[in-house]
Amino acid sequence: MAMKLKEPYSGLEQEVANRKKDLAEAKEVVENQLRLKTEFEEREKDFISVASHGLQTPLALIRGYMTMLVSGNYGNVDAEAKKYIAECLNGTDRLVRLVKDLLSTSRIASGRLKLNKTSFDLADLINGVIFSFQKVAKQAHLELSYKGVNKILVKADRDRTIEIVTNLVDNAIKYTKRGTVVVSVSKERSYAVVEVVDTGVGIKKNAFPHVFDKFYFSEALVSKQQESTGLGLYIVKSLVEVMGGTIRLESKEGQGSTFTFTLPLSKTNV
């Protein structure tokens, strides 16, 4: 009887030893994968830092010297030369914007975007952005205004929200030859709903699926392409979504566009 018990017992020991070995191997695989993931993330972080610094430092140098030349304080520069230097400055500014947008895009894509969510008055924020664009709107002979509630508290990253509203208002002004750009805010269930409505050139229906893609440029005004990085709306959509909102577009070619985005209301609204 003692012999009969011994045989199955020794088989069980081997089974346990095999299972332990399998577990140890599986653990090693998972640890390797985690280590590779961390290394990849660190390399990407380094790439973002190095690319940012490496690209922007020479741009600062070029911009600095161009500004010095055009000021006339560092030697005589005639009017024609000043014009060409101004074009160089425009080009440099476009590059600076592109680098910043690329960095934002990279941070968003790698999940490294840091949000600082606080409760703030969205109506007040939008009015601030509108105020900053009034001079540009006036120069473009457009009427830029705010319509909506006097105060509405949302829970979001304030700086990113400024970026969203700024991008949308900037686009609306760029693509509107005459008429109005109106920003409005209302409440819908537990969200603030912001609409940016313009009477601009509108967007073709077949372009709708691509409007929020990276490097989308509107066909409508090809010359405006020079002022756009093609990343603005991609960044806007990404920021809205990462803060718990949604964004959609309605547009009619030749009549104008409406960009509508939502942000969660702050609980202190209730």
Add this chain to the structure above:
Amino acid sequence: MFKVLLIEDDLPLVRMYEVVLKKAGFEVVCALNGEEGLAKIKKDSPDVVLLDLVMPKKDGFALLKELGEDKGQARIPVLCLSVLHQQEDIDRAKHLGAVDFLIKTEVTPDDMVVKIRKVLPSSN
């Protein structure tokens, strides 16, 4: 004549800022990294510091922290001059004691001089 200590590791930028600052009537002392910068703050007693943030051998944030912790060091206004433009970097620098934060790709040389003059006593 006010003395500006420029702490910046990019030599072409150092040359450009030197031209601008000297033309504006400042005496300019340069350091190429944070370690050298700290040493020159003690040795040269500048009236104001222009500080790059991303540098080898002690970055600008570390320098600001050390300055803030050195109770024996008289407070010298420090203006950060950087390509970093994220709000968290600006907040961090100001929390560590920077009196202003200038973004290199946005501030013009003339603006930089105006910002420096703003933090200096008006009597000199």
